[in-house]
Amino acid sequence: MRNLFLDYRHELQRTFTGTSGTPPDWVPRLAEGNDAGYHLPGSAVWAVHGSMSTIVAGIRVLLMQALHPGALAGVYEHSGFKEDPLGRLATTIRWIFTVTYGSTEAAEEASGRVRKIHKHVRGTYVDGNGAQRTYQANDPELLRWVHVTYAESFLTAHRIFGGPIPGGPDAYVRQWASAGRLMGVEYPPLTEASVRREIEEWRASGVLRSDHRLAETVAFIRRPPLSPLLRPGYRILFAAAVESLEPEYREMLGLKTARIGPVPLPAIPAARVALAMVHLALGRRGPSELAARSRLERLGWPN
DSSP, rough: OOOHHHHHHHHHHHHHHHSSOOTTTGGGGGGOOOSSOOTTTTTTHHHHHSSSSSHHHHHHHHHTTTSSSHHHHIIIIIOTTOOHHHHHHHHHHHHHHHHHHHHHHHHHHHHHHHHHHHHTEEEEEEEEEEEEEEEEOOOOOHHHHHHHHHHHHHHHHHHHHHHHHHEEEEEHHHHHHHHHHHHSEEEEEEOOHHHHHHHHHHHHOOOOOOOOHHHHHHHHHOOOOTTTTTTTHHHHHHHHHHHHHHHHHHHHTTOOEEEETEOOHHHHHHHHHHHHHHHHOSSSSOOHHHHHHHHHHHHHHHO
């Protein structure tokens, strides 16, 4: 039983960071730097990103972001997500945790690295109104869609699976706006209401699109190539992410809430159990947070 638990822990670590047993080399470097960074212990960002709710949020935001055909084209044509999905996941987690826990220099460097990669991501797509459009991954419209759907998904998942947020949801949106600015988002929204209003405006505009690319991507997100140890739990978490979506977006994605015949399955309670198991395996505080606390202690910040 102990060996099975250790195998489960190592598979979780490998899935999220690309390594198991020891943190990837970028994590200890979060202890370096000469300032507190953009976010501190007790902040809304630390509360949300330190919660297990981020796992459901991550699934949910992938589904939401895929609804924009420009954002989907960039991933579909350039990211190699099918060939190396865990590598892409580890890269995304690295950026999120560096901006969350790193020094100002580390956060800016990580964001600059992503923007540099984005310069080469370009092409064309057909929007939901039938218009053919060109795109480049650093286009303001696409950057904004990615940022806004991220904030909305992480708040939605945290409301279901997380605890209180210091200062409330608006504090999280306001604080995480710094990440949007680092990525080139101009005047990111500062309240939860603004985030939800912007997403609804996109839906009403007709730009979002359901097509074969979306269906193929959703199918991949539903059944990624995970270790057999993680697949049962992932199915539960995917079902919870689907249940957390508004009905109109579920319909566009071609998804339905989990059922056995006419009987709905309790995806949310089951996901709470699955997340508790992940929490038990990974521990109360992750290595990124611990590295950040080490830097803050060195700088004399109260811990």
